[in-house]
Amino acid sequence: MSTEVEPEPAAAAEIFGDRIALARQFTDALAEHGEERGLIGPLELPRLWTRHILNCAVVAPLLRPGKVGDVGSGAGLPGLVLAIARPDVAFTLIEPMERRVTWLNEQVAELGLDNVEILRARAEEAPRYGFDQVTARAVSAFRKLVPITAPLLRLGGELVFLKGAGAQAEIDAASKELRKHRVHDVEVIVLGEGVLAEVTRVIRATVN
Secondary structure, three states: OOOOOOOOOOHHHHHHHHHHHHHHHHHHHHHHHOOOOOOOOHHHHHHHHHHHHHHHHOOHHHOOOOEEEEEOOOOOOOHHHHHHHOOOOEEEEEOOOHHHHHHHHHHHHHHOOOOEEEEOOOHHHOOOOOEEEEEEEOOOOHHHHHHHHHHHEEEEEEEEEEEOOOHHHHHHOOHHHHHHOOEEEEEEEEEOOOOOOOOEEEEEEEEO
């Protein structure tokens, strides 16, 4: 497989609108430094826009103005991508690994994002922030995510997790955790149909 960076899809400008320049800047930085810094694998470059940047960006309309916590931010997927797309939302990116925290801080500075703070911590160590929503992507199985993320939300807050084709099966396997943490209205939302080559699946749920 080629390790050349995927050309920017036409949908990118449509999805990011007037924030596309920042999205390009972040994507270029990830393409240039992501592999050497252990943020992405070499096989991700030919699908960087489609599989990663736009996969995250299409979730932006599900967010509401307020405070969003992104758990296990890693390379900034989805946290930095969503912060670029939604300057009206305040993001806290929660990441335990120092080298990733360094990268996130560098990107926030270089992109001039004033709606992002970085917290070096594991989700279960993080203070009870009272977030309006919590996001996560490629962190853990849904049943393992619920106990560490539900306590970060205010009453009535939402979990918004990017998941794969097995999203419904993950929900089915989490029934015990959902009851224990008072998670309800659990649904799978499919985003990007007709726009992206690969759709994005999100598990959305409310915590009371």
